[in-house]
Amino acid sequence: MTEMPTPEVIRIPNPPLPTVRQPASYDDFRGTETPLVIDNGSTNLRFGFATSSSPVSAPNVIAKFKDRKQNRPLILMGEAVDVESGARSQARYPWEGDVLLNFDALENALDYAFIHLGIDTPTIEHPVFMTERLASPLHSRGLTSELLFELYSVPSLAFGVDSVMSFYHNNLPTPPIPFTSDGVVVSFNTASTSVIPILQGKGLMSYAKRIPWGATQANEYLLKLIQLKHPTFPTRVTTAQTNWLFQNLCEFAVDYTGLLRTMKDPMQMRLHEKVIQFPFAAPTTEEKTEEELQKIAERRREQGRKLQELAAKAREEKFQQKEADLQYLTNLREKREEESKKEWTNTLREEGFDNDAALDGAIKKLEADVKKGRKKDTDGDEMQEDAPSFPLVDVPDEELDEEGLKEKKKQRLMKAGYEARERARKEKEREREEREAEGRREEEEREQDLEGWATRLRKEHETIMNKIKERGRRRAALSDRKSAAAQARMKNIANLAADERVPKRKRKTGSDDMFGADDADWAIYRKINTAAESSDEEEDLVNLQTVEQKLLAHDPTFTLEHTHASLTSQRSALMQAFRPQYDEGDVEGKARIHLNVERWRVCEAWFSPSMAGVDSAGVGEVLQNILGRFSDGDKGRLVNNIFVTGGPSQLAGLIPRLHATLRPLLPPEMPLRIVRAGDPLNDAWRGMADFARTDEFARVSVTKAEYEEWGGERIKRWWGGNWNSSVPL
Known part of the structure; x- marks a missing residue:
C-alpha cells in the first residue's frame, strides 16, 4: 500500500499587538483647503489628506467600554477593541452588511480620524470626499451629509463609489487629461460583490449589478465547513482566525468540477491538503523522585x-x-x-x-x-x-421397598448427571490438551520460520477480511432494488412461493411444507433475508480477532492500523484523507484543522452562490448578463480591461478563473484582458485623492450653502457617483 504524503503543519499565528499611533502634526495643513479623503469601508477606515502618499488605516469598529479601575467610560477604536476582552461584546460597526446604519459609530470613527490627523480646530475647514457603496439608499447619504455639515461644519462634501475610484487611479492617464477609459470593474467587497461597466470614463450605474456575497459571507461559510468537519474541535475558532485561514489558504480553481474529480484519489487529496495547528495545552505529568x-x-x-x-x-x-x-x-x-x-x-x-x-x-x-x-x-x-457413591443403582427392584425404589430412581438420575459432567470435563481437558499441543506446534513453527508463519497468518487474515467485505458488499447491493443481487433475491422468493414439492392434498389439509428440511434451504433463507445474521460471520470475527492478536504480538510489521477495527473505523481511504483520525490521547493532533476541498469550495461560491444557500447569480453569469446588453464594438472595449479590486481579489487563481469563465462567452477574435488593482486595499483611497486634486472635484461637491437650501439628499450627477447622467432621477 502506497504511503500517504505527510503535509506540512502550519501554525496559526497569534493576533498582532495593537499599533500605538501618535496624532500627526496639523501645521502643514492649517489654513489650507486641502481636501480630506475618507474611505469608509466595512472592514477598515482609511483617511488622510489628498496630498498624502498613503492613507492611515484602522479597523472600522467602535466599542464603548467602562474601565473599572479608573471608573470612567472609554471609547475604543480599531485594534484597541481586541485588547480589552470586556469591550469585544460591546463592539459596533457603522455598517450592517452593505448599508450604513449606525451613525453613532460613524461619528466616533470620524472623531478618531480627525484626532489622528491632528486637527485641533472647532470645525473641519477642509472639503471632504467620502466613499459610498453601489446603490446606497438615499436616506443613508442624507444622514451622512447631515452629520458632516451639522456636527463638523465641513465647507463641502462629495461622494464617490469606491470601486470606480480604484479603477480611476489604475487607469489615470499621464499627463492628466479628461478621463475616458473603458472597462468593467469587478469589486470584491466585504459584504457584496459589484460589477460596474465603464465607457468613456463614465460608470454606467443602470447596467451595474450587485451579488450578495462577499468576504464576510465567505468567512462564515468557511467557519461552518470547519465546524461541520471537526465537530469535536477542542477550542473555539474565532472570526479573526477564520479570516486568516481564508486570506492565506483559500484560492480559486480554474475548473472546480475537474479538481473534485482529481481529489477523488486520496493521494491527491493529501497533496492538496493544508494542516493548521491551533494552540493546545499539553498534559503535564509530574515527575516523582x-x-x-x-x-x-x-x-x-x-x-x-x-x-x-x-x-x-x-x-x-x-x-x-x-x-x-x-x-x-x-x-x-x-x-x-x-x-x-x-x-x-x-x-x-x-x-x-x-x-x-x-x-x-x-x-x-x-x-x-x-x-x-x-x-x-x-x-x-x-x-x-x-466421588459420589450410588449404592442402590445395582440393587434389584424386588429387594427394595417403595422408599428404596424412589431413592434408587433418584440415585440413577444423580449418577447420570455425574457421568455427563465427567464426560464434559474430560472433553474440555482433551480440547485443552489439543490447544496446548497446537500452541506448541505453532510456537515451534514461529521460532523456526517467523517470516513464513507471519505470511501464513497474514493470508488467513486477508481471506477472512475478504469474506467480511463480501458480505458487506452483498448487503449494500441488496439495498439497491435494481442490483443483480436484489433481483436474484426476488427470484428466489418467487420460486419459493411457487414451490411444488408439497403435494396438493397436504396443502389442502394445512400440513406444513418441506422448506427447511434440507440444509440448502437455510442458505436460500439467508439470501432472501437481508437482516439474518449468519453464524459463520460471528465465527469469522472470532477467528479474525485471534489471528490479529497473534500478529500484533509477534509480527512487528503488523500494527493496530492493519486491524479490522481500525480499518472499519476509518471507513475508507478517501474519508481518512478528507479528515484524518487521531488517537484519543493525541492532544496536539486533536487541535489540528485539515483543509482540502474547503480551500476551493469557499471561493467557488462567488461563481455559484447557490452551493452556499444564496439565491443569486454568480460572477460569471452576471458578467455575461451585463456584456450581453452592449454591442460587439462596446463589448470589445469593455472586455479589454476587466478590472478586479477589493481584498478578496488578492486570492490566488481569480484571474485564471475569470479568464476561463469569460473566454467561451466571447468571439474567438475578441481580445480579453483581466488586470488586478495595484493595491486592492488602498487604491480606492488613492483614486479619490487623485480626483480631489483636480478642478472637477469642486464641481461635483455639495457646498454647505446648497445643503442648507436643499437638504442632505441634494444630488449632483457625476461619472464616479451612484447618480450620473445615465441614471434618470
Missing part, C-alpha cells in the same frame, strides 16, 4: 495488607456465624422427637422451613460449608469433592 515512588509503593502494600486483614476477618466472622447456625439447627432437629407433630410443624414454620427435608437440606449445606472452611484453614486450598 525515587524516594516518593518508594513511599507510594509502600503505601499501596500497606493498603493491600489492611484489605487482606479485613477480608480474613470478614471470612472468620462469616465462618463463625455458619458454625453457630449449624449448631442451632442441629439442636433444633434434636427437638423433633420431643414435640408432637403439630408442635413440630409450627416450630418449622416459625424458623422459615416448609418441612423436614428443607431443614435437613439446610443442615447438610452448612455442614459442607463448615467442612470446606476448616479444610481451607488447614491446607490453604479448597477441599476436593469426593
Whole structure:
C-alpha cells in the first residue's frame, strides 16, 4: 500500500499587538483647503489628506467600554477593541452588511480620524470626499451629509463609489487629461460583490449589478465547513482566525468540477491538503523522585495488607456465624422427637422451613460449608469433592421397598448427571490438551520460520477480511432494488412461493411444507433475508480477532492500523484523507484543522452562490448578463480591461478563473484582458485623492450653502457617483 504524503503543519499565528499611533502634526495643513479623503469601508477606515502618499488605516469598529479601575467610560477604536476582552461584546460597526446604519459609530470613527490627523480646530475647514457603496439608499447619504455639515461644519462634501475610484487611479492617464477609459470593474467587497461597466470614463450605474456575497459571507461559510468537519474541535475558532485561514489558504480553481474529480484519489487529496495547528495545552505529568515512588509503593502494600486483614476477618466472622447456625439447627432437629407433630410443624414454620427435608437440606449445606472452611484453614486450598457413591443403582427392584425404589430412581438420575459432567470435563481437558499441543506446534513453527508463519497468518487474515467485505458488499447491493443481487433475491422468493414439492392434498389439509428440511434451504433463507445474521460471520470475527492478536504480538510489521477495527473505523481511504483520525490521547493532533476541498469550495461560491444557500447569480453569469446588453464594438472595449479590486481579489487563481469563465462567452477574435488593482486595499483611497486634486472635484461637491437650501439628499450627477447622467432621477 502506497504511503500517504505527510503535509506540512502550519501554525496559526497569534493576533498582532495593537499599533500605538501618535496624532500627526496639523501645521502643514492649517489654513489650507486641502481636501480630506475618507474611505469608509466595512472592514477598515482609511483617511488622510489628498496630498498624502498613503492613507492611515484602522479597523472600522467602535466599542464603548467602562474601565473599572479608573471608573470612567472609554471609547475604543480599531485594534484597541481586541485588547480589552470586556469591550469585544460591546463592539459596533457603522455598517450592517452593505448599508450604513449606525451613525453613532460613524461619528466616533470620524472623531478618531480627525484626532489622528491632528486637527485641533472647532470645525473641519477642509472639503471632504467620502466613499459610498453601489446603490446606497438615499436616506443613508442624507444622514451622512447631515452629520458632516451639522456636527463638523465641513465647507463641502462629495461622494464617490469606491470601486470606480480604484479603477480611476489604475487607469489615470499621464499627463492628466479628461478621463475616458473603458472597462468593467469587478469589486470584491466585504459584504457584496459589484460589477460596474465603464465607457468613456463614465460608470454606467443602470447596467451595474450587485451579488450578495462577499468576504464576510465567505468567512462564515468557511467557519461552518470547519465546524461541520471537526465537530469535536477542542477550542473555539474565532472570526479573526477564520479570516486568516481564508486570506492565506483559500484560492480559486480554474475548473472546480475537474479538481473534485482529481481529489477523488486520496493521494491527491493529501497533496492538496493544508494542516493548521491551533494552540493546545499539553498534559503535564509530574515527575516523582525515587524516594516518593518508594513511599507510594509502600503505601499501596500497606493498603493491600489492611484489605487482606479485613477480608480474613470478614471470612472468620462469616465462618463463625455458619458454625453457630449449624449448631442451632442441629439442636433444633434434636427437638423433633420431643414435640408432637403439630408442635413440630409450627416450630418449622416459625424458623422459615416448609418441612423436614428443607431443614435437613439446610443442615447438610452448612455442614459442607463448615467442612470446606476448616479444610481451607488447614491446607490453604479448597477441599476436593469426593466421588459420589450410588449404592442402590445395582440393587434389584424386588429387594427394595417403595422408599428404596424412589431413592434408587433418584440415585440413577444423580449418577447420570455425574457421568455427563465427567464426560464434559474430560472433553474440555482433551480440547485443552489439543490447544496446548497446537500452541506448541505453532510456537515451534514461529521460532523456526517467523517470516513464513507471519505470511501464513497474514493470508488467513486477508481471506477472512475478504469474506467480511463480501458480505458487506452483498448487503449494500441488496439495498439497491435494481442490483443483480436484489433481483436474484426476488427470484428466489418467487420460486419459493411457487414451490411444488408439497403435494396438493397436504396443502389442502394445512400440513406444513418441506422448506427447511434440507440444509440448502437455510442458505436460500439467508439470501432472501437481508437482516439474518449468519453464524459463520460471528465465527469469522472470532477467528479474525485471534489471528490479529497473534500478529500484533509477534509480527512487528503488523500494527493496530492493519486491524479490522481500525480499518472499519476509518471507513475508507478517501474519508481518512478528507479528515484524518487521531488517537484519543493525541492532544496536539486533536487541535489540528485539515483543509482540502474547503480551500476551493469557499471561493467557488462567488461563481455559484447557490452551493452556499444564496439565491443569486454568480460572477460569471452576471458578467455575461451585463456584456450581453452592449454591442460587439462596446463589448470589445469593455472586455479589454476587466478590472478586479477589493481584498478578496488578492486570492490566488481569480484571474485564471475569470479568464476561463469569460473566454467561451466571447468571439474567438475578441481580445480579453483581466488586470488586478495595484493595491486592492488602498487604491480606492488613492483614486479619490487623485480626483480631489483636480478642478472637477469642486464641481461635483455639495457646498454647505446648497445643503442648507436643499437638504442632505441634494444630488449632483457625476461619472464616479451612484447618480450620473445615465441614471434618470
